[in-house]
Amino acid sequence: MTSVEPTMRIYSGPLSMFGAKAEIAAREKGLNFELIMVPFVSDYEPKHPEVVRINPKQQVPVLVHGDLEIFDSTQIFEYLEDLKPVPALWPSGPAARAWARILELKSDEVFCAHYPADEFAKEPGCSCRRRSEASCLAYYREMEAILSDRRFLAGSFSSADIAFYMAQLFAERMGAPLDATTPALLRWRDAMSARPAVRSVVRPMVKFLYSSKRPVPDFLADLAGDAAASREGQRPV
Ligand SMILES: N[C@@H](CCC(=O)N[C@@H](CS)C(=O)NCC(=O)O)C(=O)O
Structure with missing residues (x-):
């Protein structure tokens, strides 16, 4: 047919x-x-x-x-x-969906506003950079609290997770890394990084970062394959 x-x-x-x-x-x-x-x-x-x-x-x-x-x-x-409603990328029920959509919006429009590239490009220690880092950290703590009783931000895996995974990846690149103070967030990020759909999208991005000599977050280094071998002179973040 x-x-x-x-x-x-x-x-x-x-x-x-x-x-x-x-x-x-x-x-x-x-x-x-x-x-x-x-x-x-x-x-x-x-x-x-x-x-x-x-x-x-x-x-x-x-x-x-x-x-x-x-x-x-x-x-x-x-x-x-x-x-294609199945598999669902929003949770079920009006309140749960609305909450998930707010998390997605906050990720795109609130969290991302904390790390404008030009601010992070400034000298480490400058006041605007410190403000951006502090805002990112506060946001990480908020997400950590949400993840204290669940594997994904809105309960089931959703578009809210996809949005924040990409936003956090970019924040990490700009100089606002996750650390051991947010263990649930680190576990969540590992689970996200292991998803086949995520890997197939992030892998070419990481290769592009290497090939254009841009910093690559350490947590993504395994995705680069051969490209990682040529990371000479590149600053991991
Ligand atoms: N709110 C938009 C943001 C889109 C956006 O900022 N796209 C960037 C690339 S990540 C872009 O095309 N920038 C080029 C430009 O603004 O000229 C969305 O969620 O799609």
Whole structure:
């Protein structure tokens, strides 16, 4: 039988944490899609023409599925959940789902706001860097408390975990690592890093970090394979 399903396309970038969120969700759900990586050197210029046409913010991720053209990782989560409800990436029940969505929003918009790249690029010890580090630490402690009686942030594995995993990975890169003061969070991150969908999205990202001589968080070093052998001169974080 010939399939009449249109091919789903996800536009992402080699260092896009938001694109990675969308891709991980699609892989967790076992959906077939074509991944289009937009050019990225030190920024996202030149913009991919499809990204410019579809997203007025000119950002990835963008998803195209038949006539549907949408953008924003959170909106993509919602579409994928409606398209293929099982396995669910939101918990069941209105209150649990609302709470999970708030955790996802906080991860993207509150936690991520704590570590603007230019702040972390400043000298260690400068006051804005110390403020960013302290804010990240406070957020880690909040997540640690949530994980005291559960394996995943919203109870069952959900998009809230995907969002915070990617956000924390980027914070680690920028200089706000997890440490032994948040053991539940470390266990949660190990469990997340072991998921096949996560590994298949993060592995090419780590290879890109190595090949472009950017720092790679130590907890991801095993994902790099051969690329790790050439990490000479690269600063792990
Ligand atoms: N809220 C958006 C954020 C998207 C976003 O910031 N994308 C970045 C890459 S991770 C981007 O395309 N930046 C290029 C630009 O802003 O010009 C989402 O969740 O998708």
